[in-house]
Amino acid sequence: MQAGAPRKHRFSWDTFSAVATLIPTLLVLGVFVYGFIGWSVYVSLTNWNSLIPSNTFVGLQNYLDILQTYRFQSDLRNIVVFTVFFIVGCLVVGLFLALLLDQKIRAEGFFRSLFIFPMAISFVSTGVVWAWILNPNTGVNLILKSFGMKHLPEWFLSTVIIPNFGLGQIDVGIPLALLAVVIAAVWQMSGFAMAVYLSGLRGISDEIKEAARIDGAGAWRLFFAITLPQLRGTTTTIIIILTAASLKIFGLIYAMTGSGQEFVTDMPSMNMFQTTFQGNEFAQGAAIAIILLLLLASFIIPYLVSTLRRGDEA
Template sequence: MEQKIEKSTRVEPSTPIKKRRKISKDQMVAVGFISPSIILILIFVYGFIGWTGWVSVSNWNTLVPDFSFAGLKNYIYLFNDYRFQADLRNTVFFTILFIGLVIIMGLGLSILIDQKLKGESIFRNIFLFPMALSFVVTGVVWQWLLNPSTGFNQFLSVFGIQPKWYTDTNIIGGFEWGSIEFGLPVAIIAVVIAAVWQMTGFSLAMYLAGLRGIPEELREAARMDGGSEFQIYRRIVLPMLMPITVSVVIIMAHISLKIFDLIYAMTGSGANFVTDVPGVYMFETTFRGNYYANGSAIAIIMLLLVAVFIVPYLITNRRGDK
């Protein structure tokens, strides 16, 4: 009898039942608000990227659409094309000079302004003002300023100096690479000057915010330990500004790799394509030459160039958030 009672009162272990996660009303409202944006992004961003990719491997190089598969023919044509090789060369040197000068000048100016200068707000506004202009306006203004017969050259002519600026076709340190002479085009320096003038204010604001976020106690402690101002900036300030530097590099690389409006308004493709970039080539190929497959291939290559900088940055940030 006791054994029967024990069997009847024994509780069998039950398997855990997974609780269903209830979606709250606030979450449903949030999903409802962002759903239209997600749908539009999927269609008008990723959908069009996919469409551009498909056109880039088609034979659509006339006004009549032809979606027959062409493989990598359009890409092979581009990398053997003299103009596209010149575009890649110009993009490389423009990106290096543009990013380097924006970082150096932005950091230097932010350090100077951080010294509690009188009229600090005036200096900040002066350097931030160019950012209020579009690249088209900047291109038109600097086209006149650097025109060989006007602008700065009227002043420089007093000293017997007459630079050709963006009309110069010389290549510094050039060597044969494919069909072109690979080196620094002198004309691209004029475009870099205009781009740096406009975007230095952005890096200045970023670095100044970073400097103001560094506790003064750290600098005082370093000074008490006998550290000079140079050592303080080298050992403490600059390492703490590294995340800002990375952000500036990513944003400036994104701008430089897809630059179009500044080049188009200021110089165009230039003599012998010394100031040409993939964005200008893509526009003229697609909308003036009606070579839609070739233009789409240029657009995909530009997207991949930007992704080389953006994707590693996003992956690193995602890992840091975990």
């Protein structure tokens, strides 16, 4: 603003249209996202645990009840194990595919579509198909058997947990059954990681690589000293998006394994759905939802803060 110019607030169609354009979004977000989050928090603090609505305040009782159950403790173990394996799997497979595609091969577009295609399929279809493939009595075990393998894997029916030490009510470790679910999930989502990595790879300037090559760096050195560090931002983006997808996972589990014997493949979202809509325990269901939200927020908020900061610096 120029000094000395009249500081008069003039009605401007530009300002009005900007505000008016934002209002629907703000309204919809405000009511349907933040309003409902607030409502869920409120419900989770009441004892509304039947079809009769109740607003008796019980503090954190629902949270304490939920956290003490075998099922929810299993859920927390499962979601951590699943998320770690799922993301590492997607990153490794996705980066590998992206590196292959980045070799200036023929029909790159075809292969790119081929690898990214599973992402277009719904988790429910993926779940049904992989349940057939990994059912110990059908599918892939028949092939393994014909190769003379003796101890066939039980896949998602296994109740084995490794390393298995008792904590709270449950055995803590990696439930082998979850690895079968991880396979299906990685199959579906690694194409997404590939696509993002590919754009990241294309963003690395050839000049840096050229300079490194002139300095005598071999292929491995080039990969670990130039390519990987340059992909750090890309990797963070993939991790954040896949974490969000992973913590909310429902359809795949619902269709493929269900909760599993001894809850080896149960997830907080499954528990929330059944507690709320089959048990009619709305307050406890809301408590699960809020814990899930806090888990998600603990990943997303640091990421948002760091991107905002980077935006300020630029």
